[in-house]
Amino acid sequence: MPTLTSLLQLAALAVVAVSLPTDNSTILASRTETAKRATCTVSSVASAANLSGCSAVVITAFTVPSGQTLTIAAASGATVTMTGDLTFAKTTSAGPLITFDTKNIVFNGGNHKINGNGAMYWDGQGTNGGVTKPHPFVKYAGLIKFKGFGTFQSVTVLNSPAHAISVGTSGGSTTIQGITVDNSAGDSGALGHNTDGFDISASSVTVSKCVVKNQDDCVAINSGSSIAIQDLTCSGGHGISIGSIATGKTVSGVKISRNTITNSMYGLRIKVNADATNAGVSNIVYEANTISGIAKYGVLISQSYPSDNGTPGTGAPITAPIAFTGGTTNVAVSSSAHTLAIDCGACSGTWDFSGLHATGGVGHSIVANKAVISGGTY
Numbered sequence: 001m002p003t004l005t006s007l008l009q010l011a012a013l014a015v016v017a018v019s020l021p022t023d024n025s026t027i028l029a030s031r032t033e034t035a036k037r038a039t040c041t042v043s044s045v046a047s048a049a050n051l052s053g054c055s056a057v058v059i060t061a062f063t064v065p066s067g068q069t070l071t072i073a074a075a076s077g078a079t080v081t082m083t084g085d086l087t088f089a090k091t092t093s094a095g096p097l098i099t100f101d102t103k104n105i106v107f108n109g110g111n112h113k114i115n116g117n118g119a120m121y122w123d124g125q126g127t128n129g130g131v132t133k134p135h136p137f138v139k140y141a142g143l144i145k146f147k148g149f150g151t152f153q154s155v156t157v158l159n160s161p162a163h164a165i166s167v168g169t170s171g172g173s174t175t176i177q178g179i180t181v182d183n184s185a186g187d188s189g190a191l192g193h194n195t196d197g198f199d200i201s202a203s204s205v206t207v208s209k210c211v212v213k214n215q216d217d218c219v220a221i222n223s224g225s226s227i228a229i230q231d232l233t234c235s236g237g238h239g240i241s242i243g244s245i246a247t248g249k250t251v252s253g254v255k256i257s258r259n260t261i262t263n264s265m266y267g268l269r270i271k272v273n274a275d276a277t278n279a280g281v282s283n284i285v286y287e288a289n290t291i292s293g294i295a296k297y298g299v300l301i302s303q304s305y306p307s308d309n310g311t312p313g314t315g316a317p318i319t320a321p322i323a324f325t326g327g328t329t330n331v332a333v334s335s336s337a338h339t340l341a342i343d344c345g346a347c348s349g350t351w352d353f354s355g356l357h358a359t360g361g362v363g364h365s366i367v368a369n370k371a372v373i374s375g376g377t378y
């Protein structure tokens, strides 16, 4: 019979054994388990509820039901890929309907679609009224929101109810490339409205080689710095815009290069709200863009927004450099359009327009305030 003392000694040994370092097989097993857990499949809204332990997320084809929204919040550095189309049933949910909120994400849509079923909402009134569209509580929330930061590529955003992609990234730099926003079906009956392609309120963002077919701004930069918009193809909409700039918002350090804009109301705009204060725009450079088929203004720099070319405000200065340099930006406007219009209430510095070559239409109109426009043809 073992004594009580020897039993206690055995128990103590057992405790020691448990606390010994794990052997090889235990380590391997736990590694395998971690790796398994790290790959997560999103095939429903519920399955995306907690992706915080997922370093790889695979989104399969499914439909997000009415009344629900989807958030992809995976582990830092996660790869997120799509293996099928995501479709959104008609909803009265506030946008965004899908949010990517992952630090250092590598998102690849595999050229699958995110389908917003816009035709179920489009009534020609956009976000100004009519059918409730998923956007209202956060301006520009739209169909998709990019938060976190990283790389977003290779997806087609089809038929957004109103604004398509809102870029609100932070914490690191972001590259968006090879994304198509196709709202061209909204041209029919002029039903698509406020269907912005990319609304950017973020810094350190490059948007490259994207295609936008829509009925409003191809890109609108509402605030931020260190932004490059390059090699985009925009059609049917309102061109590439800085703004509209509201009170408290600034945009600086933007390069807009090698984009092609066709069949649009405007080509390139800087639009500052007439009533904006404590705000401003500076350091905007346009190079080697190709713009044609413009119905209203080839280039419009306005401090009278929402007017096109009206009575400017003075609370949000536009300051040099505002430049067309580094490769000619060619602009061809329609017969009743202006090549260039500037309405400044508070502008300053020398604006090098030597790389602007604008032709057609009814000519230009310039109220430059203290800015000096040098070079260019328009």
Ligand SMILES: *[C@@H]1O[C@H](CO)[C@@H](O)[C@H](O)[C@H]1NC(C)=O
Pocket: 023, 024, 027
């Ligand atoms: C696995 O076991 C071998 C042999 O006992 C040892 O050399 C090696 O360091 C162990 N590896 C790990 C990861 O513990």
Ligand SMILES: *[C@@H]1O[C@H](CO)[C@@H](O)[C@H](O)[C@H]1NC(C)=O
Pocket: 050, 051, 052, 053, 054
């Ligand atoms: C989410 O998952 C992680 C690990 O994958 C876990 O640690 C955490 O507790 C989960 N959170 C909730 C709210 O379930």
